[in-house]
Amino acid sequence: MVPRRKPVAPCAARAFRAVRVPLGALRHHGRLFRFVFPAFCALAGVPVILPLSLTARAAERPAVPAATGEEAVPGLQVQPEHVSIGSDFGGASLTVRARLPEGFQPVVRLRGPGERLVLKRKAKRAGILWMTAGEVVFEDLPNIYQIMSAVPLADLAGPRVLSDLGLSYESLVTSGSPSADWRGELIRLKEQAGLFSITPSGLSSAASTARESLEVSTGVFRLPALTPPGELRLELFGFRNGEGRGFGSAQVTVERSGLTRTVWLLASEHAFLYGCVAVLIAVAAGVLCGWIFQGRGVGGH
Amino acid sequence: MIYLPIAGNSVSILMLIGLGGVVGFLSGMFGVGGGFLMTPLLMMLGIPATVAAASDANQIVAASASGCYAHLRARTIDLRMGSVMLVGGLLGGTLGVRLIKILHALGQADFAITAVYVVMLGGVGSYMFFESLSALRGRGRVPKSKLRPSVHRRAAEALPFVMEFPRSKIRVSALIPFLLGTLVGVLAAIMGVGGGFIMVPIMIYLLRMPMHVVVGTSLFQIMLTCVNVTVQQASFNHTVDVELALVLLVGSVIGAQIGVRAGRRLKADQIKILLAVLVLAVMTKMLLNLLLTPSHLLAFRGGH
Numbered sequence: 115m116v117p118r119r120k121p122v123a124p125c126a127a128r129a130f131r132a133v134r135v136p137l138g139a140l141r142h143h144g145r146l147f148r149f150v151f152p153a154f155c156a157l158a159g160v161p162v163i164l165p166l167s168l169t170a171r172a173a174e175r176p177a178v179p180a181a182t183g184e185e186a187v188p189g190l191q192v193q194p195e196h197v198s199i200g201s202d203f204g205g206a207s208l209t210v211r212a213r214l215p216e217g218f219q220p221v222v223r224l225r226g227p228g229e230r231l232v233l234k235r236k237a238k239r240a241g242i243l244w245m246t247a248g249e250v251v252f253e254d255l256p257n258i259y260q261i262m263s264a265v266p267l268a269d270l271a272g273p274r275v276l277s278d279l280g281l282s283y284e285s286l287v288t289s290g291s292p293s294a295d296w297r298g299e300l301i302r303l304k305e306q307a308g309l310f311s312i313t314p315s316g317l318s319s320a321a322s323t324a325r326e327s328l329e330v331s332t333g334v335f336r337l338p339a340l341t342p343p344g345e346l347r348l349e350l351f352g353f354r355n356g357e358g359r360g361f362g363s364a365q366v367t368v369e370r371s372g373l374t375r376t377v378w379l380l381a382s383e384h385a386f387l388y389g390c391v392a393v394l395i396a397v398a399a400g401v402l403c404g405w406i407f408q409g410r411g412v413g414g415h
Numbered sequence: 416m417i418y419l420p421i422a423g424n425s426v427s428i429l430m431l432i433g434l435g436g437v438v439g440f441l442s443g444m445f446g447v448g449g450g451f452l453m454t455p456l457l458m459m460l461g462i463p464a465t466v467a468a469a470s471d472a473n474q475i476v477a478a479s480a481s482g483c484y485a486h487l488r489a490r491t492i493d494l495r496m497g498s499v500m501l502v503g504g505l506l507g508g509t510l511g512v513r514l515i516k517i518l519h520a521l522g523q524a525d526f527a528i529t530a531v532y533v534v535m536l537g538g539v540g541s542y543m544f545f546e547s548l549s550a551l552r553g554r555g556r557v558p559k560s561k562l563r564p565s566v567h568r569r570a571a572e573a574l575p576f577v578m579e580f581p582r583s584k585i586r587v588s589a590l591i592p593f594l595l596g597t598l599v600g601v602l603a604a605i606m607g608v609g610g611g612f613i614m615v616p617i618m619i620y621l622l623r624m625p626m627h628v629v630v631g632t633s634l635f636q637i638m639l640t641c642v643n644v645t646v647q648q649a650s651f652n653h654t655v656d657v658e659l660a661l662v663l664l665v666g667s668v669i670g671a672q673i674g675v676r677a678g679r680r681l682k683a684d685q686i687k688i689l690l691a692v693l694v695l696a697v698m699t700k701m702l703l704n705l706l707l708t709p710s711h712l713l714a715f716r717g718g719h
Contacts (some may be wrong), residue, residue, distance in 0.1 A: 201658070204416035204425045234522045243530075243705050246522040339418065339425035370420070373658075377420040381653055389649030392657040393642050396477035399661060403668040404481020 188213050188328065189362035190222065190350035198371035199343060205308075206368075208335040210262075210348060212317065213328045214361055218352030219263070219270055220317050220331045223281060226258030226309075227344045233300070250296045255286060257342055258309050262316025262333045270353040279351060279358055283312070308338030343368045421656035422466045428662060430460060435666020439478075441690060442667070443674025451539065451608040453663065455532055455697050464528040465515060466656055469648035471607030472641045473660035478667055479609065479638040486631030493582040493628045497635040499589050500596035500614075504640035507600020512647040515604060519652065526705075531605055533702045539612055540694035547687035583624040583632075591622060596636060603644045609637040 190212050197206045212220045230253055237247035261267070267276055277285045287297040304310035317333040335348075346366040351358045370378055380388045417428040438453045453474070457467035486492050518524040574588035595617055599610030614633045618624045624632070649655040678686075 199418060201418055202416065203418040244708070245526045245705070249522060339416070340423055342423070374418055374420040377657060381421055381649065381655070385650045385653060386646065388657075389646035389655060392473050392649060392655050392660070393476055393645050395657060396473050396645070396660060396664070397480045399664055400477035400480030401484060403477075403664065404484065407668065407672050 188215055188350075188352070190348060190364045192348050192364040192366055195364070195366055197337065197341075197366060197368045199341075199369065199374055200372045201374055203339060203374070205339045205341070206337045208337065208346075208348075208366060209332065210317075210335065210364075211320070211330060211332050212350045212361075213330050214350070214352045216329055218329070218354050218361075219265060220329075221261065221263040221267065221270065221281060221351040221353060221358070222317065222333060222335075223349045223351070224258060224260040224262075224335050225256045225347050225349070226342070228254040228256050231255045231257075233296075233303070235296075250293050250300075252287060252293050252300065253291075255300075257344070258337070258346060259283075259286065259304070260310065260335055261312045262335065263314055264317040264319070264331060266314040267312065271356045271358055275356065275358060279360075281351065281358075283310070307340060308336065309341070337368070341368055343370055417658065417662065419462070419466075419656050419659050421470075421654065422462050422659065424461065426460055426462065431659070431662045432666035432669075434460070435474075435663040436670035436673075437666075438663075439667030439670025439672075440674035440677070441670075442478075443671035443676075444678035444686060451532075451535065451606065451612060452694065452697060454528070454607045455536070455701055457659075458529075459700070462659070463654075464525040465519060465652060465654045466659070468515075468528060468605065468607030469645070469652060469654035470656040470659040470663070472603055472644040472648065473655050473657060474663045474667070475603075475607075475609045475641045476638055476645055477660065477664045478671075479634050479641070483631070483634045483638045486634060489631070491627050491631040492635045493580055493624065493632045494635075495578075496580050496583055496592055496622075496624070496628075497632045499578070499592040500599075500632075500636040501639050503593040503596025503598075504600040504603075504636055505643050507597035507602075508604050508640050508644040509600075509647055510597075511601040511604025512644065512651055514601070515648075516651050528605060529701050529705060531602075533698055533705065535602070535606065535608075536694050536698035536701070540691050540698055543687055544691035544695065547685075547691060551685070551688070580624075583622070583628055585623060587622055596640070599636070600640050600644070603637075603640050604648070609641065611637060 190210060193209045193211075194206075197208075208224070210222050212222055214220050230251065233250045233252070234246045235248045235250050236244050239245050239247065261281060263270065267281060270276075273282065273284070276282045279285075283297065283301050287294055287300065293300075301310060313333075316335075317331040320330045320332040337346075346368060347363060348366065349363045350361045352361045369375075377388075380391070416425045417431070418425040434453070434456050438456070441452070453471050454464070454467045457471070458464050462470075483492075515524055515527075518527045574590050576589040577586055578589040579586050595614060599614055602608055602610050602613070611633050614636070615629055618629045618633060619626065645655055
């Protein structure tokens with residue numbers, strides 16, 4: 115048995131990794147996948163497995179919107195709809211599923227709440243030192259702004275159309291505004307933080323479960339760890355012949371939870387009490403640590 | 416990864432424990448030194464300078480609590496001296512916290528913290544470097560204590576408010592420990608350091624306190640100064656991250672234990688040169704941050 119499996123195992127493993135198939139789901143099928151699948155792999159090669167395993171993933175995660183009743187109308191679904199920032203939060207992925215009538219190209223926009231953003235402007239002072247020289251204020255800028263499409267936006271419509279729909283960085287900071295000169299720097303900063311992005315290849319067409327003429331595409335938005343809590347709004351646009359229009363939207367709530375929420379609430383609303391608690395915890399932890407190690411240290415002497 | 420609620424970002428928990436461990440190791444090995452590396456290294460991990468400094472003060476409370484307790488029981492704290500310093504420390508800490516708040520409003524807090532660090536690390540680093548270099552060459556530590564008294568001591572004796580400190584067996588103007596405490600308090604607020612690396616030499620060489628009460632007294636003063644700084648930072652600047660402080664503590668306690676053991680075996684002066692080089696390297700990195708054209712001409716303000 116073992117020698118028979120050996121030559122095909124690396125190939126299968128590579129294929130699994132490439133499409134991120136949860137191996138746990140496959141193990142469920144036990145014997146079938148352990149023997150038939152690798153053998154099939156060896157015969158058919160990677161290209162055949164890709165779509166196969168994608169359906170395997172879809173079957174494993176029924177949570178990814180697949181309500182049959184809604185499949186018939188265009189619209190946007192997102193999973194999960196609730197992101198909690200707990201102590202182990204390190205960012206999150208939002209899987210979107212867009213359904214459009216045939217012939218429309220999909221674009222999905224993720225937008226966080228608008229806020230007044232004040233940035234420090236650095237400049238050289240006293241000839242050598244880089245320090246803050248002033249502020250640049252952006253009124254009403256979304257804290258997160260990500261766009262995904264299947265093809266480059268420029269191929270879908272002209273800049274005017276995109277800007278009117280709010281599908282460009284230019285639409286965020288209009289050229290007339292006083293801080294327009296800093297738009298490029300702002301975008302660079304936000305993109306590096308993972309908060310802003312425009313990904314032309316983010317959406318890919320997925321196997322449609324439907325019997326009708328809707329085209330389904332999916333994509334994954336990545337929220338960085340420093341995503342601020344709030345309501346994120348996702349909107350689906352469809353483009354055809356240089357024109358675009360909205361086809362539905364979805365909401366995602368980002369909230370602090372558990373210890374993170376407790377600490378944050380205490381620190382922001384009862385700051386003095388929080389300070390005292392922080393000190394008490396520190397003293398207790400310090401004495402405890404000292405006690406543990408002192409016991410050992412004395413024993414060693 | 417651990418999400419830090421006040422810093423508003425997530426950092427690898429292993430990295431934090433490792434960082435605490437390295438700093439604790441250095442502290443354990445040299446007694447003082449190492450604490451002042453914590454804030455700059457945290458800043459390099461992407462934690463805002465103000466949060467790093469404030470949480471570090473919180474961590475120092477924890478780290479000095481057990482030592483302080485031990486010294487209290489061993490009666491090796493000059494409480495009178497410590498109290499005078501503490502008055503200064505409380506004042507300095509409170510001042511420092513307000514200063515940070517003002518600087519933050521001006522948008523210069525990060526710049527100020529970095530600049531103060533460059534100066535302090537540069538001074539401490541080069542002092543340590545040359546001291547251990549001369550020690551390695553076999554000249555020992557003689558020069559320092561012989562050179563100082565002439566000018567400094569005469570000035571010190573001329574000051575008013577002379578007080579008796581029975582436990583340290585010295586008579587000295589209360590202004591010196593008071594001002595020293597104030598300086599350390601300001602530094603604790605701005606840099607998040609205990610200030611032991613300034614306080615201990617001054618207590619030994621300028622105040623001429625007996626060695627056995629120096630460490631206890633400085634720990635006593637540092638701990639209570641940092642208690643004050645922690646509460647003030649939490650109240651006014653909302654920059655204390657207690658989770659960050661605790662993770663660092665775990666690392667530093669373990670590191671300190673290893674450091675103490677390693678310090679007994681290794682030749683201190685050789686290690687000290689390495690520490691000095693490390694301090695100077697961190698200083699250089701921070702200095703470059705001030706001198707080189709930043710990759711971004713805009714920056715987030717940090718905090719809220």
